[in-house]
Amino acid sequence: MSAVRKDREEMRGQALRIMQALSGADEELLERCGRKTMQRRRGRQRSRMFSGAWAAALCLAAVGAMSWGGYLLIWGENGGTEGGLAGMPQAIELGAAEDTGGTEQKEGQEGGTETGTERETGAGKLPEEAAGGAEENALSESSGDTAESVSGDGSGQAKEDLYQDAQESKNGAATEEEGCPVLRSLEYTEEEARALPVLSAYIPAQLPQGYTFEGAYVNQDIAGDNLTITWSRGMDSLILSVTTEAEAPATVDTERPEIYDERFYSLPYGETVPEEYRESFDNPVFALEDFTLETVRSRVLVRGEGDTDTPRGNFSVLYPGNVLVQFNGRGTPEEIWEMFGSLGQDSR
Amino acid sequence: MRDTEILDLYWKREERAIAESQRSYGKYCYSIAWHILYDREDSDECVNDTWLRAWNVIPPKRPGKLALFLGTITRNLSLDRWKEKHTMKRGNGEMTLALDELAECVPDARSTEDAVEAAELERMMNEFLRTLPEKECNIFLRRYWYVEEYSEIARRYGMKLNTVKTSLFRTRARLRAYLEREGVVI
Numbered sequence: 001m002s003a004v005r006k007d008r009e010e011m012r013g014q015a016l017r018i019m020q021a022l023s024g025a026d027e028e029l030l031e032r033c034g035r036k037t038m039q040r041r042r043g044r045q046r047s048r049m050f051s052g053a054w055a056a057a058l059c060l061a062a063v064g065a066m067s068w069g070g071y072l073l074i075w076g077e078n079g080g081t082e083g084g085l086a087g088m089p090q091a092i093e094l095g096a097a098e099d100t101g102g103t104e105q106k107e108g109q110e111g112g113t114e115t116g117t118e119r120e121t122g123a124g125k126l127p128e129e130a131a132g133g134a135e136e137n138a139l140s141e142s143s144g145d146t147a148e149s150v151s152g153d154g155s156g157q158a159k160e161d162l163y164q165d166a167q168e169s170k171n172g173a174a175t176e177e178e179g180c181p182v183l184r185s186l187e188y189t190e191e192e193a194r195a196l197p198v199l200s201a202y203i204p205a206q207l208p209q210g211y212t213f214e215g216a217y218v219n220q221d222i223a224g225d226n227l228t229i230t231w232s233r234g235m236d237s238l239i240l241s242v243t244t245e246a247e248a249p250a251t252v253d254t255e256r257p258e259i260y261d262e263r264f265y266s267l268p269y270g271e272t273v274p275e276e277y278r279e280s281f282d283n284p285v286f287a288l289e290d291f292t293l294e295t296v297r298s299r300v301l302v303r304g305e306g307d308t309d310t311p312r313g314n315f316s317v318l319y320p321g322n323v324l325v326q327f328n329g330r331g332t333p334e335e336i337w338e339m340f341g342s343l344g345q346d347s348r
Numbered sequence: 349m350r351d352t353e354i355l356d357l358y359w360k361r362e363e364r365a366i367a368e369s370q371r372s373y374g375k376y377c378y379s380i381a382w383h384i385l386y387d388r389e390d391s392d393e394c395v396n397d398t399w400l401r402a403w404n405v406i407p408p409k410r411p412g413k414l415a416l417f418l419g420t421i422t423r424n425l426s427l428d429r430w431k432e433k434h435t436m437k438r439g440n441g442e443m444t445l446a447l448d449e450l451a452e453c454v455p456d457a458r459s460t461e462d463a464v465e466a467a468e469l470e471r472m473m474n475e476f477l478r479t480l481p482e483k484e485c486n487i488f489l490r491r492y493w494y495v496e497e498y499s500e501i502a503r504r505y506g507m508k509l510n511t512v513k514t515s516l517f518r519t520r521a522r523l524r525a526y527l528e529r530e531g532v533v534i
Contacts, residue, residue, distance in 0.1 A: 008448075008451075011448075011451035011454060012434075012444070012447045012448065012451060014451065014454040015447040015448070015449075015450035015451040015453070015454060016427065016431065016447060017466070017469065018450050018453060018454070018469070018473065018492075018523075019427065019446070019447065019450060019492055020424070020427055020466065021466065021469040021470040021472075021473045022470075022473055022489070022492055022493050023420050023423055023424050023427070023470070023493075024467075024470035024471075024473065024474060025473065025474060025477060025489060025493060026474055026477070026478075027412065027413050027416045029474075029477055029478075029485060029489060030416050030419075030489060030493065031413065031416065032482065032485075032486060033485065033486035033487075033489040033490055033493075219503075228506075241506050243506070270514060270517070270518060279481060279483060282511055282514075283507070283511070314508060326506060328508055
């Protein structure tokens with residue numbers, strides 16, 4: 001055995017001791033890391049932001065459950081290309097308000113025998129994908145996950161039908177190999193995704209030029225509504241992940257750009273970004289009312305030598321109703337801004 | 349069946365406890381074993397041994413979190429099995445990669461000090477984990493407790509792959525610094 005190999009074996013042996021020592025990790029920490037989403041600190045902005053949003057939601061709820069058709073009509077007035085960005089926040093807010101007062105449709109699904117098109121997204125057909133649902137169920141002690149979806153009624157029937165068809169066809173295709181549980185996710189076509197209740201409102205109608213749809217899926221191992229949708233353009237990609245959060249994540253204070261603005265720092269960020277800013281810097285969450293073209297510019301840029309000419313970046317935007325839209329991809333800040341401006345336009 | 353009911357079965361020495369454990373936590377334990385061993389047969393054996401081990405220690409034990417209790421047993425058994433296999437040059441999979449990464453955390457041996465005791469190292473690791481922000485701690489545990497792939501962790505937390513890698517890189521550096529500061533010889 002060569003000296004190098006012997007050294008490596010020795011190092012692995014020592015590393016194994018560390019790994020064995022980790023077996024004694026506190027249950028509390030292990031349980032925490034088993035959750036699908038992390039607890040985020042509640043920012044001081046949260047109360048400020050949500051007092052307004054909730055007040056708006058309550059007012060709208062008091063007016064009565066708005067019909068889907070009325071909702072679409074309002075979208076038509078506010079969310080058109082002319083309304084552009086000015087219409088976006090209002091339109092989304094109205095959508096969220098309707099969710100509050102709308103009709104709830106629950107589809108019970110047993111956690112243990114949950115159905116769906118099981119797609120193995122990892123390194124092939126390996127039993128390792130058992131981790132997702134098995135652990136979530138094991139640690140949560142819940143006997144059955146209930147997938148809850150909220151939908152409008154009335155003139156959205158066609159979309160509802162499309163959604164139901166997609167669900168049925170996927171449920172019919174459910175398989176689970178013996179001993180090989182897999183990641184439980186439902187894959188959708190773009191059309192199906194755009195017919196999903198609630199979250200389809202957060203799929204942009206307008207994308208940076210040249211992008212084509214690649215895939216959309218709903219992860220059934222996550223308790224809340226969620227949808228991840230991707231587009232690609234050659235080597236460029238765009239990923240939007242929409243989730244409903246049980247608790248509002250902390251949003252960044254846009255008066256303190258040093259905590260999220262990448263233009264303040266040089267690469268490698270690990271050496272230049274102060275430790276205390278890293279969490280917000282890695283994935284800042286902007287409250288909808290603070291979200292501007294300037295914030296997009298602060299996060300979407302060409303980084304360092306060797307990068308392509310297309311700017312890239314990531315950030316999240318928090319919409320009323322704790323709907324979090326996470327962006328990761330490439331495009332000019334203006335294109336990304338316009339894309340966010342078109343959220344919901346296609347749901348008419 | 350709820351944890352308390354399963355535990356009652358163990359305490360009553362009813363063999364159904366094992367079947368219920370398998371039913372409730374079989375997949376969970378299997379996934380832990382699989383990530384370490386990458387071998388179906390070995391993983392199955394470790395899971396089966398888990399029930400036996402649990403049967404032998406409950407009672408007198410009455411774990412608070414049965415899932416984690418069983419998972420830890422599976423993990424320990426799997427690590428032992430991996431070590432055994434590795435000695436026989438059959439080791440493979442994510443575990444080797446994870447170990448190579450963790451090897452970065454091993455501080456330089458400076459003197460003739462005795463290697464730190466396992467229990468002490470365990471205490472230190474816990475102390476170290478407590479110093480980490482939640483996100484880093486979670487990612488670290490997913491990688492080095494559950495031996496999950498980067499992509500799985502990224503998917504679980506809805507993060508970029510590179511963010512996961514960067515986080516782990518930083519945490520490993522911190523762990524090494526921490527162990528060095530504590531004068532640990534492994």
